[in-house]
Amino acid sequence: xxxxxxxxxxxxxxxxxxxxxxxxxxxxxxxxxxxxxxxxxxxxxxxxxxxxxxxxxxxxxxxxxxxxxxxxxxxxxxxxxxxxxxxxxxxxxxxxxxxxxxxxxxxxxxxxxxxxxxxxxxxxxxxxxxxxxxxxxxxxxxxxxxxxxxxxxxxxxxxxxxxxxxxxxxxxxxxxxxxxxxxxxxxxxxxxxxxxxxxxxxxxxxxxxxxxxxxxxxxxxxxxxxxxxxxxxxxxxxxxxxxxxxxxxxxxxxxxxxxxxxxxxxxxxxxxxxxxxxxxxxxxxxxxxxxxxxxxxxxxxxxxxxxxxxxxxxxxxxxxxxxxxxxxxxxxxxxxxxxxxxxxxxxxxxxxxxxxxxxxxxxxxxxxxxxxxxxxxxxxxxxxxxxxxxxxxxxxxxxxxxxxxxxxxxxxxxxxxxxxxxxxxxxxxxxxxxxxxxxxxxxxxxxxxxxxxxxxxxxxxxxxxxxxxxxxxxxxxxxxxxxxxxxxxxxxxxxxxxxxxxxxxxxxxxxxxxxxxxxxxxxxxxxxxxxxxxxxxxxxxxxxxxxxxxxxxxxxxxxxxxxxxxxxxxxxxxxxxxxxxxxxxxxxxxxxxxxxxxxxxxxxxxxxxxxxxxxxxxxxxxxxxxxxxxxxxxxxxxxxxxxxxxxxxxxxxxxxxxxxxxxxxxxxxxxxxxxxxxxxxxxxxxxxxxxxxxxxxxxxxxxxxxxxxxxxxxxxxxxxxxxxxxxxxxxxxxxxxxxxxxxxxxxxxxxxxxxxxxxxxxxxxxxxxxxxxxxxxxxxxxxxxxxxxxxxxxxxxxxxxxxxxxxxxxxxxxxxxxxxxxxxxxxxxxxxxxxxxxxxxxxxxxxxxxxxxxxxxxxxxxxxxxxxxxxxxxxxxxxxxxxxxxxxxxxxxxxxxxxxxxxxxxxxxxxxxxxxxxxxxxxxxxxxxxxxxxxxxxxxxxxxxxx
Numbered sequence: 029x030x031x032x033x034x035x036x037x038x039x040x041x042x043x044x045x046x047x048x049x050x051x052x053x054x055x056x057x058x059x060x061x062x063x064x065x066x067x068x069x070x071x072x073x074x075x076x077x078x079x080x081x082x083x084x085x086x087x088x089x090x091x092x093x094x095x096x097x098x099x100x101x102x103x104x105x106x107x108x109x110x111x112x113x114x115x116x117x118x119x120x121x122x123x124x125x126x127x128x129x130x131x132x133x134x135x136x137x138x139x140x141x142x143x144x145x146x147x148x149x150x151x152x153x154x155x156x157x158x159x160x161x162x163x164x165x166x167x168x169x170x171x172x173x174x175x176x177x178x179x180x181x182x183x184x185x186x187x188x189x190x191x192x193x194x195x196x197x198x199x200x201x202x203x204x205x206x207x208x209x210x211x212x213x214x215x216x217x218x219x220x221x222x223x224x225x226x227x228x229x230x231x232x233x234x235x236x237x238x239x240x241x242x243x244x245x246x247x248x249x250x251x252x253x254x255x256x257x258x259x260x261x262x263x264x265x266x267x268x269x270x271x272x273x274x275x276x277x278x279x280x281x282x283x284x285x286x287x288x289x290x291x292x293x294x295x296x297x298x299x300x301x302x303x304x305x306x307x308x309x310x311x312x313x314x315x316x317x318x319x320x321x322x323x324x325x326x327x328x329x330x331x332x333x334x335x336x337x338x339x340x341x342x343x344x345x346x347x348x349x350x351x352x353x354x355x356x357x358x359x360x361x362x363x364x365x366x367x368x369x370x371x372x373x374x375x376x377x378x379x380x381x382x383x384x385x386x387x388x389x390x391x392x393x394x395x396x397x398x399x400x401x402x403x404x405x406x407x408x409x410x411x412x413x414x415x416x417x418x419x420x421x422x423x424x425x426x427x428x429x430x431x432x433x434x435x436x437x438x439x440x441x442x443x444x445x446x447x448x449x450x451x452x453x454x455x456x457x458x459x460x461x462x463x464x465x466x467x468x469x470x471x472x473x474x475x476x477x478x479x480x481x482x483x484x485x486x487x488x489x490x491x492x493x494x495x496x497x498x499x500x501x502x503x504x505x506x507x508x509x510x511x512x513x514x515x516x517x518x519x520x521x522x523x524x525x526x527x528x529x530x531x532x533x534x535x536x537x538x539x540x541x542x543x544x545x546x547x548x549x550x551x552x553x554x555x556x557x558x559x560x561x562x563x564x565x566x567x568x569x570x571x572x573x574x575x576x577x578x579x580x581x582x583x584x585x586x587x588x589x590x591x592x593x594x595x596x597x598x599x600x601x602x603x604x605x606x607x608x609x610x611x612x613x614x615x616x617x618x619x620x621x622x623x624x625x626x627x628x629x630x631x632x633x634x635x636x637x638x639x640x641x642x643x644x645x646x647x648x649x650x651x652x653x654x655x656x657x658x659x660x661x662x663x664x665x666x667x668x669x670x671x672x673x674x675x676x677x678x679x680x681x682x683x684x685x686x687x688x689x690x691x692x693x694x695x696x697x698x699x700x701x702x703x704x705x706x707x708x709x710x711x712x713x714x715x716x717x718x719x720x721x722x723x724x725x726x727x728x729x730x731x732x733x734x735x736x737x738x739x740x741x742x743x744x745x746x747x748x749x750x751x752x753x754x755x756x757x758x759x760x761x762x763x764x765x766x767x768x769x770x771x772x773x774x775x776x777x778x779x780x781x782x783x784x785x786x787x788x789x790x791x792x793x794x795x796x797x798x799x800x801x802x803x804x805x806x807x808x809x810x811x812x813x814x815x816x817x818x819x820x821x822x823x824x825x826x827x828x829x830x831x832x833x834x835x836x837x838x839x840x841x842x843x844x845x846x847x848x849x850x851x852x853x854x855x856x857x858x859x860x861x862x863x864x865x866x867x868x869x870x871x872x873x874x875x876x877x878x879x880x881x882x883x884x885x886x887x888x889x890x891x892x893x894x895x896x897x898x899x900x901x902x903x904x905x906x907x908x909x910x911x912x913x914x915x916x917x918x919x920x921x922x923x924x925x926x927x928x929x930x931x932x933x934x935x936x937x938x939x940x941x942x943x944x945x946x947x948x949x950x951x952x953x954x955x956x957x958x959x960x961x962x963x964x965x966x967x968x969x970x971x972x973x974x975x
Contacts, residue, residue, distance in 0.1 A: 057108070058146040061116035061126075066109050069099060069145065072132065073106025076141055080106050086134030099130060099145065108143070116147045117184040124149070124186050151189035151242025155181045157250035162236070164218070167257040168226040175205065176218040181238030181248055189242035197235040202254070204236075218252070226256040227293040262293035263351035264301045271343070271357045273325070277333040278366040285316065288323040290345030290353060297348050306342035306354055311335075316359070318343065325357065333363040365403035365454025370396045371462040379467040382438040390418070391430040391464055395450045403454035411447040411461070418446055430464070438468040439505035472510040472564025476502040483574040485540075489548040489581045498540045500572065502560035510564035513538075518557035518571060531556050531576070540574070548580040549621045582626040582675020588683045590617040600686040605657045613642065613687055616649035618671040626675035634682070635668035642667060642687070651685065663690050 057070045073080055082088075083103045090101050100111035120126030126147040133140040158179055166176070183191040194216055196204040201224060205217045216236075224232075232254040239247045266288065273286035292299040303323040308316070315329040316339070323343070339359040346352045376391040397404045408420055408428050417434035430446065444466045451459035478500060485498040504511040515538040520527045530551075532541045540556070554576050561569035591598040591614065601614045620627040631649040636642060638661060644651050651667070665687040672680040 054142040054144065056144040056146065058148060059110075059114075060148045060150050061114050062150060062152055063110045063114060065112065069108040069110060071105075071107045072101065072141075072143070076132075078106070078134075080104070082134065086136060086139070088132055088134045090130050091133055091140075092130040097130075098128060099143075101132065114147055116149050117153060119147065122184070122186055149186050149189055151185055151240065151244070151246060153184040153189075154246040155183040155191045155238035155240050155248035157181050157236070157238065157248060160250050162250055162252045163255065164252065165255045165257050166220070166224060167259065168224045169259055170220055170224060172220055172222055174220040176220070178204075178216045178218055178236060178252070179250070180214070180216060181250070183238075183240050183246075183248075185240060185242060189240055189246075191238055192241040193239050195237045195239070199232065199234060201232060202234060224256045226258045226295065227262060230256055230258075230295070232256070258295040258298050260294050260298035260347065260349035260351070262298075264290040264292045264345040264347050264353045266290045266343075266345060266353055266355035269355055271355060272360070273357070274360040274362050275327060275331060276362050276364045277331045278364045279327050279331060281328055281330075283327045285325045285327055285359065286357065287325065288318075288343050288345075288355060288357065290323070290355070292347050292351075294347065294349075299347065301345045301347050303343060303345055306344045308341040309339065312339045312341060315339070316341070325359075331361055333361045337361050363403075365399055365452060365456070365458055367398035367403070368458035369406045369450040369452055369460045371448060371450050371460050372396070373462065373464075376464055378465065379469055380432070380436070381469045381471060382436045383471050383473070384432060384436060386417075386432050386434055388432045389429055390432065390446075390466060392428070393430070393448070393462070394427045395460075396426065397452050399452065399454065403452055405453045406450050407453070408448060408450050411449050416444070416446070418444070420448070436468050438470050438507070439474055442468050442507075444468070470507045470510055472506055472562060472566070472568060474505040474510075475568035475570045476504045476513050476560035476562055477570060478502045478560065478572040481572065483572060484577065485574060486577045486579050487542060487546060488579045489546045490583055491542050491545055493544050494541055496539045496541050498574065498576075500538045500540070500558055500560075500574065502538070502570065502572075504562050506562065506564065510562055512563045513560050514563065516559045516561065518559055520555070520557055522554045523551060527554065527556055530554060533558060546578045548578045548623065549584065552578045552580070552623075554578075580623045580626050582622055582673060582677065582679060584621040584626075585679040586618045586620045586629055586671040586673055586681045588616070588618050588671065588681055590615070591683065591685060598684050598686055600688050601651075602688045602690070603653070603657070604691050605659075605661075605689060606691075607653055607657055609653055609655055611653040613651040613653065614685060616644070616651065616669050616671065616683060616685070618649065618681065618683075620673050620679075622673065622675065626673055628674040630672050630674070632670045632672065633667055634670045635666075637662065637665045637667070641665065644669060651687075657689055661689055663688060665689060 055070070055072065055075050059067075059069055072078075073083055078088075080103075083101075083106055088101060088103055090097060090099060098110065098112050098114050099108050101108060114128075116126045119128065126149070128145040128147055129142065131140050131142055162178065164176055166174075181191055181194070183189070194204055194206065196202070196218075201220060201222050203219050203221060205219045207215050207217060209215060218234075234252040234254065236250045236252055237247055238249070239245055267290070268288075271286055271288050275283075275285055279285075288303060290301050290303070292301055301323075302320045303318055304320060305318055315327065315331060316325055317328045318325050323345075325343075337360065339361070341357050341359075342354055343357050344352055344354050372394050374392045374394065376393075377389075380388060380390065395406045395408060397406050406426070408422075410416060410418060410420060410430075417432055417436060418430060419433040420428050420430055422428045428448075430448070446464045446466060448462045448464065449459055450461075451457050479502070483498070483500060487497045491497070500515070502513050502515075504513055514535045515533050516535065517528055517531060517533050522530055528543070530543055530546070531554075532543050533539065534541070538558070538560075540558075556574045556576055557571050558574060559569050559571045561567050591601070603611060603613050616631055618629055618631075620629060629649075630646050631644045632646070633639075633642065633644050641654060641657070641661065642651055642665070643654050649669075649671070651669075667685040667687060669683050669685055670680055671683070672678050
């Protein structure tokens with residue numbers, strides 16, 4: 029530590045103010061700057077003559093005016109120490125001496141003491157320049173002896189530690205020169221000793237150093253950069269005397285060709301150069317241009333090697349001072365492959381059949397290239413030739429043939445895009461392409477293929493006939509008609525029946541339909557062979573087997589196998605009264621024709637004499653006892669077992685089980701037989717009661733229907749006829765016979781219905797009713813002779829019957845009805861016709877108008893007599909029937925014809941017919957007439973009956 033000086037001044041001031049005694053003293057210390065924190069300054073207690081206890085009791089402390097405390101008071105030791113870093117240059121600057129003032133204040137009594145600390149300087153600062161970098165610009169034309177002022181250095185220290193001298197880096201052009209000013213300050217100057225040459229050295233870098241006088245010495249430096257300013261004292265110079273370049277004839281406009289370059293030793297404006305063409309051929313003026321600033325020569329026109337192969341021109345370089353230099357440029361034109369080959373198709377096919385043989389020609393073409401030599405040589409090939417069934421062949425120069433190189437398959441590739449490439453040998457080579465689209469036409473070379481090799485399908489039994497249940501689909505890789513598929517079912521047998529009676533198929537869509545309703549119990553599986561055939565020529569086909577499984581439906585009721593019925597009643601089962609719990613009484617055995625769940629049977633007791641005595645196994649049908657049998661249990665136990673399947677909906681069947689609980693089996697059998705007979709008799713009685721009720725109800729309904737019919741008929745008859753008055757025979761309304769036209773084309777009716785009112789006693793007569801229903805077919809022969817078909821064999825039988833002595837009227841009536849029915853059904857014969865003149869109707873010609881009306885219609889007795897007489901006459905005839913008599917008796921000859929119309933009352937007119945049966949002169953049998961006369965006389969008027 030540097031020695032420090034202690035100075036004490038003790039001026040004493042006595043001031044009596046409010047009993048306060050102030051004491052002032054001043055102490056001065058000297059310390060160097062930059063002491064460490066806590067460094068000892070001085071013993072203030074000793075120097076002020078104070079006790080350490082006084083410092084504590086007086087609460088001694090330091091007071092400064094500036095508020096910055098660099099000194100700290102240690103009260104315990106009574107010394108001053110450095111509290112913070114003390115920098116003289118920061119506190120005082122260049123002021124010397126540098127003093128630090130503060131006060132020490134004590135209380136009780138109050139007193140203060142002034143302390144001054146002299147901060148001494150140390151050489152802790154280097155000399156420095158205001159600018160570390162000094163740049164000077166000096167023209168290369170500056171004469172020697174020229175002086176340039178440099179900035180002075182500064183040093184924060186004072187005294188011997190301040191700045192003392194300058195030094196300069198040694199060089200041959202400059203040196204330092206110090207000058208003292210009138211105010212005693214000094215200045216530093218840079219003196220030029222020799223001239224400068226910018227082209228030799230454009231810049232000079234010098235180092236200026238300032239040194240102080242402290243120990244150890246400190247220094248500061250500044251860099252001096254001297255830039256030599258240029259003057260235009262040099263002309264441009266090209267880097268080459270001759271520039272050579274080559275250009276392709278296909279160079280695009282704007283392409284850079286070559287760059288010429290000239291250098292100028294001068295700088296800035298003096299070194300700026302402009303380039304331009306000096307001498308250029310006329311044909312090159314429009315092809316090349318030069319950039320004035322960069323010297324780049326570019327192409328501005330289309331170069332043609334065939335016109336000019338070499339260009340020679342002169343390029344000049346000129347600076348700002350009009351100093352010029354020249355150079356020569358030679359440009360050679362390079363021939364390039366600038367023409368692409370050209371493909372000319374001479375003939376081409378756009379379609380080829382897939383069954384074409386290898387070597388079939390598709391196209392013929394040639395290639396051209398305007399270039400020559402290597403650039404004009406062309407090679408042709410097919411792009412993407414891998415797995416392409418095509419090839420190129422050449423028999424003449426530049427002529428090529430495109431043909432197939434293998435077999436084609438349309439199903440794999442239906443269209444080819446064949447790209448032909450023509451490429452020359454130029455560098456780079458040029459090429460041309462030509463794409464040929466070739467369609468492959470189809471041939472029928474693929475059979476239909478089903479999606480699966482085997483099919484399975486299911487159909488529910490009892491299906492609706494005609495419903496679809498499955499479909500198959502086949503694909504044909506061919507196209508057009510060759511791919512259109514029709515489906516057929518192969519003729520196979522299912523249980524000796526053609527499969528077509530079970531299944532049909534839609535030939536276009538392949539949908540299978542059920543022809544009939546399937547029955548699982550009869551057929552649960554069948555195989556259908558479906559054939560798919562295309563429409564190609566020739567057609568191809570394939571087949572597939574379809575397994576059709578019939579799903580079972582619950583359509584069968586369970587069948588009880590045991591207990592079986594004995595004469596309509598189940599066999600009785602016997603159990604002893606000593607049977608234990610779970611005793612097996614019997615087992616109900618049932619089967620179901622269905623399958624699966626539909627055949628799962630369950631057994632239940634639905635009617636039991638004693639519900640606590642028996643139980644039945646739900647699934648096995650075993651009937652067992654639930655408890656011990658007691659004395660009060662009845663001997664006869666009747667159980668009804670319900671057997672039900674598990675289908676949806678379920679079906680069931682019931683069976684009665686008779687159980688005898690007894691140890692005497694003979695007595696139990698007799699009791700059950702009595703009960704069975706009693707039950708059977710009760711069942712028969714119920715059946716007969718129901719049957720009787722049904723019959724009575726049916727008879728009552730029939731009676732009502734008949735009664736209503738009779739009432740309606742009576743009402744209808746009353747509308748047609750008059751009632752018979754006073755019990756006499758009513759007059760039968762006469763209806764003249766109607767005749768049908770010959771051709772049956774007129775409007776004449778074919779059927780007439782006549783009803784006769786007879787007496788009340790007419791029911792016992794030989795001839796009860798006459799109600800013919802005859803449909804006559806009347807024809808006209810060429811001689812206009814109308815004939816009537818002969819009577820049937822039934823009429824002959826009636827004739828023989830009437831000749832017997834005892835005549836039964838009922839039999840006669842039945843025979844007459846049969847005869848009339850045959851008359852209504854048999855067709856007319858040509859022999860039984862009247863001539864036009866013999867007809868008794870309005871169409872006859874033998875009855876003139878003046879003859880008056882026809883006689884009154886005959887009575888019933890007269891009609892019967894005439895009928896019997898006619899029958900007798902017919903029986904005497906000997907002629908035979910010829911062909912066309914429809915199997916009638918031979919007793920009716922075809923030559924038998926009525927020759928005239930006798931008296932009306934001697935002839936028989938059959939109502940509703942156009943035929944008149946005439947009798948002969950012979951009289952009828954007396955017995956028959958005797959039997960007929962009383963019958964006619966017994967008729968009573970007012971009795972009407974209907975046939």
